[in-house]
Amino acid sequence: xxxxxxxxxxxxxxxxxxxxxxxxxxxxxxxxxxxxxxxxxxxxxxxxxxxxxxxxxxxxxxxxxxxxxxxxxxxxxxxxxxxxxxxxxxxxxxxxxxxxxxxxxxxxxxxxxxxxxxxxxxxxxxxxxxxxxxxxxxxxxxxxxxxxxxxxxxxxxxxxxxxxxxxxxxxxxxxxxxxxxxxxxxxxxxxxxx
Ligand code: FES
Numbered sequence: 001x002x003x004x005x006x007x008x009x010x011x012x013x014x015x016x017x018x019x020x021x022x023x024x025x026x027x028x029x030x031x032x033x034x035x036x037x038x039x040x041x042x043x044x045x046x047x048x049x050x051x052x053x054x055x056x057x058x059x060x061x062x063x064x065x066x067x068x069x070x071x072x073x074x075x076x077x078x079x080x081x082x083x084x085x086x087x088x089x090x091x092x093x094x095x096x097x098x099x100x101x102x103x104x105x106x107x108x109x110x111x112x113x114x115x116x117x118x119x120x121x122x123x124x125x126x127x128x129x130x131x132x133x134x135x136x137x138x139x140x141x142x143x144x145x146x147x148x149x150x151x152x153x154x155x156x157x158x159x160x161x162x163x164x165x166x167x168x169x170x171x172x173x174x175x176x177x178x179x180x181x182x183x184x185x186x187x188x189x190x191x192x193x194x
Contacts, residue, residue, distance in 0.1 A: 062192055062193040062194040063186070064191050064192075065189060066191060069086060070088060072089075072090050073142065073143060073144060074088065074142040076130060082181075084127060084128070084130060085127070085142060087125070087128075089165055090124075093152060096152060097117075097126075097164060097165045105170070106170065106174075111180060117167065117168075126167060130178065132156040132174050133169065133176035133178065135159070139157075140156070140157060141153055150162055150171065152165050153165045153167060159173050182194060
């Protein structure tokens with residue numbers, strides 16, 4: 001992580017731009033971060049600043065065109081400062097999510113069934129707030145090549161929590177399912193978050 005951060009800083013000659021000092025301070029924090037809490041707290045701004053053009057789209061609007069998202073992948077959009085995962089689920093991922101018994105869940109509180117966590121008629125789309133319910137890291141799993149844990153959803157590298165393809169926690173220490181943001185389908189290919 002420090003290598004890519006250093007590469008980014010290399011684009012700015014020393015003393016140029018107001019971000020220099022901030023970035024050096026940030027690097028010092030990362031280098032000295034022995035505590036998981038600090039790493040967790042920094043995870044989102046770090047990802048936001050280092051990979052803004054890939055799977056993170058910082059939208060000023062909460063309208064999201066979901067048509068470019070291939071099945072099996074998710075994107076992250078920003079809503080009210082929070083990362084929102086919008087995942088296009090495969091048929092296999094939907095079936096796996098539907099077959100889970102609520103009684104087997106770590107967090108069985110509603111919305112816990114797959115039907116409660118998606119919009120009827122749009123089963124292939126899952127929209128969750130992408131913040132681990134343990135200490136606030138951003139779980140991995142949006143890209144098919146990312147680690148997704150044993151349940152095929154997301155894996156939080158901070159302390160190993162795992163989420164399934166409905167965003168429900170299946171392996172701790174996270175205690176709660178990923179929350180759902182308010183959203184609605186405006187068309188089959190466009191959602192409005194908020
Ligand atoms: S923040 Fe600890 S497992 Fe996710």
